[in-house]
Amino acid sequence: MYSCPHCGNFKFVPFRCHSRFCPTCGNKYAMERTTSMSFKLVSVQHRHCVFTIAENLRDFFLKDLSLLNCLFHSVSSVMSRMFFNLNHAKNYTPGYIMVLHTFGRDLKWNPHIHCLLSEGGYSDDGFWRHVKHFNYNYLRNAFRTALLMHRIVML
DSSP: OEEOTTTOOEEOOOOOOOOTTSHHHHHHHHHHHHHHHHTTSOSSOEEEEEEEOOGGGHHHHHHOGGGHHHHHHHHHHHHHHHHHHHOTTTOOEEEEEEEEEEEOTTOSEEEEEEEEEEEEEEOTTSOEEEOOOOOHHHHHHHHHHHHHHHHHHHO
């Protein structure tokens, strides 16, 4: 905000820092990203799932940030396996978007994946299968297993 020392008029000059951490700029970035992604989604109901790791494992991910990529591979593996189990012959493929967050609400180190998952999937022959029930215990346990197995394979 500038004011003229002679006439006293004020002039507002907006300033943008272009940082995603700034409340104003970050909100604008998030809205643009959300709008862009909404045009890429399959036009069906979606579920929001969060995949996180045990608190005692978080320090390993902090010391070696390359491990964060394992989170994406593990969630993808779990989604593919869950839909494959619906019908082995049809090979259903869901639509999903994953986003990595590296901190929780308390701003402490807490790497986790937010996954927006379609309530159904397309088969290889183009047939859509709607899925109403998601077994969250299966998802939780399969994610833990996939994460540990992915890490063991990388060793």
